[in-house]
Amino acid sequence: MRRADRLFQIVQLLRGGRLTTAKTLSDKLEVSERTIYRDIADLIGSGVPIDGEAGVGYLMRAGYDLPPLMFTTAEITALVAGARLIRAWGGAAMAEAAQEALVKIDAVLPEEARDRAAAVPVHAMSMPEMNDELRWRIDALDAATEAHNRLRLSYADADGTPTERNVRPLGLWFWGKVWTLVGWCELRNDFRMFRIDRIKRMETLTRFRPERGKLLSDFYAQEKHRH
Structure with a gap:
């Protein structure tokens, strides 16, 4: 997993205000606790409101969210269509990642852009060859x-x-x-x-x-x- 993806996942896992230990995060992300400590320090240094300490656990204060992604209509069409194609014609792990990408895109887009993404008229169906x-x-x-x-x-x-x-x-x-x-x-x-x-x-x-x-x-x- 790329470091940028891991940092994003840490923020996602700390949502909701629940105390989460470095051990829990390291198990979920399959990295060492030392790596989690370093990532948490970097997130705090970049302004993410995380409270806690090593050996106790961490939580993120309510009200924080990642900046919304801003895409043009053409970019939304390309992203959604590409993810749908990979979901239909990619490997099993690729297809699962494509589905997760569609969920994340839907979660971070503003409502108007989310409606445009749902309305993209490009679809793909897998064939029997894709066993x-x-x-x-x-x-x-x-x-x-x-x-x-x-x-x-x-x-x-x-x-x-x-x-x-x-x-x-x-x-x-x-x-x-x-x-x-x-x-x-x-x-x-x-x-x-x-x-x-x-x-x-x-x-x-x-x-x-x-x-x-x-x-x-x-x-x-x-x-x-x-x-």
Whole structure:
């Protein structure tokens, strides 16, 4: 979890005027109590009205709220439509995060803007192809990309021919009903794109160190030059 997200969550958890211990906050946010103490100090230093002390607990005085987010109509449409698309076509964790994002957007928008968000006419429905296995695989590939974990893929090409590849995952592309993994293929010693629905099995291997010439930015540059 990013630090900015954690600070936001601490403020949310302290709402309501109830005394909350650093241990409770650390358990919920999966960080150390020392990290919570440091975050609380930073929040107090930035003007958030939190009372309490280490070993006793913390509470936030009534009347405090985060500044409202101000979006244009076009921005609201883009945010809501994007979240709905990910909710329908993303991985399981992505879909859950998209739903939470919609709830938070609705909670912080002024009433007029909230009505505009509810009226956005862009919707998305998941299809049978988006089964639980595929959603799990998307999340697993996203996590491996974030952690720089090499993967062993059992893959089938368009003709159904099986192959085994060791891949450095670099990013996920969504083409509309089809997700692909962009990666550095150690067998071909080049960039390759793998349709996620054709991955039969995958195994996490060792971590890799990002190298110049094998980065996602290098792939983009190569594609730009090619086209």
